[in-house]
Amino acid sequence: MTAIHRAQAYFVKILGAAAILALAAGCGGGGVSKTDALQDAPSEVAALYKAECLSCHGNDLQGRVGPNTNLEKVGSRMSADEIVAQIEQGEGVMPAFADQLTKEQIQGLADWLSGKK
Structure with missing residues (x-):
């Protein structure tokens, strides 16, 4: 050769x-990929999260704008009703979404996130 x-x-x-x-x-x-973190979300909720929440809350719910934006176990510290209020009214650095999302969209996000424990 x-x-x-x-x-x-x-x-x-x-x-x-x-x-x-x-x-x-x-x-x-x-690591948890975007697909893994959202795999238990209904498809409409996953699409909404990707469009409206991902930039601040991260692709695996880890939070990108401080510790309060971590949603990995948000259901352990907030009820679905409290999550609805947070999304609608905002607080601190989180803007209010009541005028941008429908009640059904907000409720869908809250129901899914409240299961994160």
């Missing part, structure tokens, strides 16, 4: 190994 053939064979092996590693990295992993 010539030096060129050995180099080509080596390159093919490296390329193959890199492809396998790239595929393996994309198949799993530690």
Whole structure:
């Protein structure tokens, strides 16, 4: 085997190994992905969360604007009615959404989030 053939064979092996590693990295992993965090949400609620809530509350409910924006266990500290009031009226850095979302949308988010314990 010539030096060129050995180099080509080596390159093919490296390329193959890199492809396998790239595929393996994309198949799993530690963190909760957006899909995982929203997997128990009704599709309308998940779409609404992605459109209206994700920028402040994060793709896995972890919160992006301070500790009060973490929703991972919001149902342990707030009832569905309290979550409705928070979404409608806002508080602190959270804006009010009563004029932007329907009562049904707000209730859907609150029902889903109140189950996060």
